[in-house]
Amino acid sequence: MKKKKTISIGKVFFNVPVALILIIIALLVLVPVIWMTFSAFKTEREIISWPPTFIPKTFTLENFVDVQGRINIIRYIANSVIYAGVTTALAVVVNSMAGYAYAFYEFKGKTGTFLMTLATMMVPFQVIMVPLFLVVYKMGMYDTYWGLIIPRVAVAGSIFMMRAAFTGIPKEMAEAARIDGLSEFGIFWKIMLPQVKPAVITLVILSVNGSWNDLLWPMIVTSSTEMRTLANGLALFIGQNTIEYGAAFAGALVSLLPMFVLYMFGQKYFVEGMSSGGLKG
Amino acid sequence: MEKIRKYWNRPSRSAYVFIAPSIILLILFNIIPLIMAFGLSFFDVPITMNHATFVGWDNFVEAFHDPRFINSLKVTAIFTGIEVPVQVLGALVIAAFISKNNKRNKFLRAVYFLPVICSATVIGIMWRMILHSNIGFITAALQSMGLGKINFMNTPGLTIFVISFISIWRSFGISTIIYVTAIQQVSPSLFEAAQMDGAGKILQFLHITVPSIRPTFWYIMMTRFAGALQIFDIIYVTTNGGPNYTTESTVSYIYSRAFSSNSSMGYASAMSVVLFIIIMFITVLMYRRMVKED
Numbered sequence: 001m002k003k004k005k006t007i008s009i010g011k012v013f014f015n016v017p018v019a020l021i022l023i024i025i026a027l028l029v030l031v032p033v034i035w036m037t038f039s040a041f042k043t044e045r046e047i048i049s050w051p052p053t054f055i056p057k058t059f060t061l062e063n064f065v066d067v068q069g070r071i072n073i074i075r076y077i078a079n080s081v082i083y084a085g086v087t088t089a090l091a092v093v094v095n096s097m098a099g100y101a102y103a104f105y106e107f108k109g110k111t112g113t114f115l116m117t118l119a120t121m122m123v124p125f126q127v128i129m130v131p132l133f134l135v136v137y138k139m140g141m142y143d144t145y146w147g148l149i150i151p152r153v154a155v156a157g158s159i160f161m162m163r164a165a166f167t168g169i170p171k172e173m174a175e176a177a178r179i180d181g182l183s184e185f186g187i188f189w190k191i192m193l194p195q196v197k198p199a200v201i202t203l204v205i206l207s208v209n210g211s212w213n214d215l216l217w218p219m220i221v222t223s224s225t226e227m228r229t230l231a232n233g234l235a236l237f238i239g240q241n242t243i244e245y246g247a248a249f250a251g252a253l254v255s256l257l258p259m260f261v262l263y264m265f266g267q268k269y270f271v272e273g274m275s276s277g278g279l280k281g
Numbered sequence: 282m283e284k285i286r287k288y289w290n291r292p293s294r295s296a297y298v299f300i301a302p303s304i305i306l307l308i309l310f311n312i313i314p315l316i317m318a319f320g321l322s323f324f325d326v327p328i329t330m331n332h333a334t335f336v337g338w339d340n341f342v343e344a345f346h347d348p349r350f351i352n353s354l355k356v357t358a359i360f361t362g363i364e365v366p367v368q369v370l371g372a373l374v375i376a377a378f379i380s381k382n383n384k385r386n387k388f389l390r391a392v393y394f395l396p397v398i399c400s401a402t403v404i405g406i407m408w409r410m411i412l413h414s415n416i417g418f419i420t421a422a423l424q425s426m427g428l429g430k431i432n433f434m435n436t437p438g439l440t441i442f443v444i445s446f447i448s449i450w451r452s453f454g455i456s457t458i459i460y461v462t463a464i465q466q467v468s469p470s471l472f473e474a475a476q477m478d479g480a481g482k483i484l485q486f487l488h489i490t491v492p493s494i495r496p497t498f499w500y501i502m503m504t505r506f507a508g509a510l511q512i513f514d515i516i517y518v519t520t521n522g523g524p525n526y527t528t529e530s531t532v533s534y535i536y537s538r539a540f541s542s543n544s545s546m547g548y549a550s551a552m553s554v555v556l557f558i559i560i561m562f563i564t565v566l567m568y569r570r571m572v573k574e575d
Binding site: 025026030031032036047048051052054094095097100101102105106110116122125127131133134135137150151153154178183184185188209212213215216220230231235238248251252259260262263267270271274 | 286289290291292293294295296297298299300302303304306307309310311312313314315317318321330375378379389390391392393394395396397398399400401402403405406407408409410411415416417418419421424425450454455458459462482507511513514517518521532535536539540546549550553554556557560561564
């Protein structure tokens with residue numbers, strides 16, 4: 001009996017500080033996000049008052065009007081939607097086709113091409129950004145949507161993920177469909193792709209999140225104001241040593257909101273994609 | 282047309298149709314640029330980009346005599362030296378505390394993962410403002426606690442720590458979740474046996490959890506190292522290398538030498554190649570540890 005008691009006292013000594021630390025870390029994550037959200041609705045005067053407030057004294061929407069006046073944020077949003085939307089649509093088709101081929105077909109050069117695909121996963125983007133810019137420039141795609149989108153479509157990690165998903169589907173399904181007279185692409189598109197829906201959703205979420213939040217590539221490959229994406233345009237806006245804090249907060253909130261909604265509904269897929277994607281199979 | 286369709290519809294042939302788009306894109310936008318990075322590093326490419334002059338090893342010689350490049354390597358090393366150990370060990374400890382699947386832990390995991398959906402721009406605005414010396418909420422909170430007014434974003438020697446902290450803030454959620462998945466796969470009977478032997482939580486962590494998840498540990502080390510050595514976007518949106526170059530990472534410097542008014546693509550490529558070799562060296566080292574532990 002006595003022994004049990006000492007354990008429970010030890011447990012209290014152990015658990016309370018641990019819970020405290022976990023809560024502090026959670027607050028460290030949440031406080032900046034919440035403060036930024038609140039600040040987007042404060043008046044400029046309240047933002048620059050010292051000491052700063054946490055909860056707005058007066059709610060205003062003027063920052064959201066201001067930001068459109070300072071930068072063409074609606075155009076930036078449209079560009080981000082195009083960039084994320086088209087990249088993702090093409091990425092789903094291209095990467096799942098390749099993943100399917102590596103899972104279902106035997107062909108000459110399979111190992112070679114697959115190893116080559118894997119090898120590209122080891123190449124850091126930052127190392128190839130300069131020549132990649134030159135390639136896109138020489139192809140005449142500089143400062144165009146195609147230049148922005150096409151180089152980001154094929155992703156080795158996504159091919160790898162789709163291959164793993166397709167490997168779990170029995171081959172007999174393809175055989176049966178073949179006997180029914182479906183074309184090879186028909187088998188893939190109509191029969192097989194719906195079987196790996198969770199993997200497709202994960203790919204979509206990873207791709208949308210990746211391109212919506214992408215900063216470096218749009219910065220390299222676009223130059224005109226009309227081509228800027230939201231992440232890129234906002235970064236340049238605050239980079240000018242801006243003192244229009246309200247507009248910056250409002251812009252950041254607008255940029256965060258769609259991903260937040262996506263995260264609320266598809267947290268599972270985010271976690272799955274981010275933690276299993278990459279080198280591990 | 283029908284003939285072509287029939288020809289390619291044979292399973293053995295259609296495989297090539299299926300992999301062709303990805304292979305073409307990967308060659309064009311990954312493999313060729315990688316080869317070009319090595320090639321370009323031996324050339325002088327002017328800003329007009331219409332010709333290139335072979336200069337041999339000159340770019341590399343110049344790089345190692347360039348104080349700004351050497352400084353950028355130092356900054357990257359300091360950043361990596363703080364960011365990686367704190368994140369890799371911190372996430373492991375946190376993961377051990379929230380690995381059980383209950384309501385509280387699921388909520389905490391969802392919160393910790395939240396920064397992953399924020400773009401570098403959003404993170405930059407958020408942290409730049411909350412640590413701002415004139416409008417920052419945290420600056421004011423610390424001041425009211427008697428710590429004085431700290432200028433987080435503009436103090437040489439301090440700002441690199443702030444950048445490291447923001448970077449950890451951004452991605453510790455992923456590391457934590459990967460650890461949680463690994464810990465959940467450790468056989469519960471091991472923990473039960475240890476509990477019977479009277480081992481406390483800390484002993485269980487050190488003698489069962491840590492040894493069981495070693496491959497995961499090295500996997501996270503490898504990916505975090507590679508990520509940290511390429512740090513760019515967080516710096517770009519917070520300090521852009523300042524104050525006085527104390528937060529200018531190697532990629533930040535490469536970026537400014539490649540895409541600004543004093544653009545020199547050949548020189549930037551040479552520095553990229555040096556960085557690539559460093560990243561590859563460390564990745565291979567970590568990978569071998571990971572495979573050995575597996």
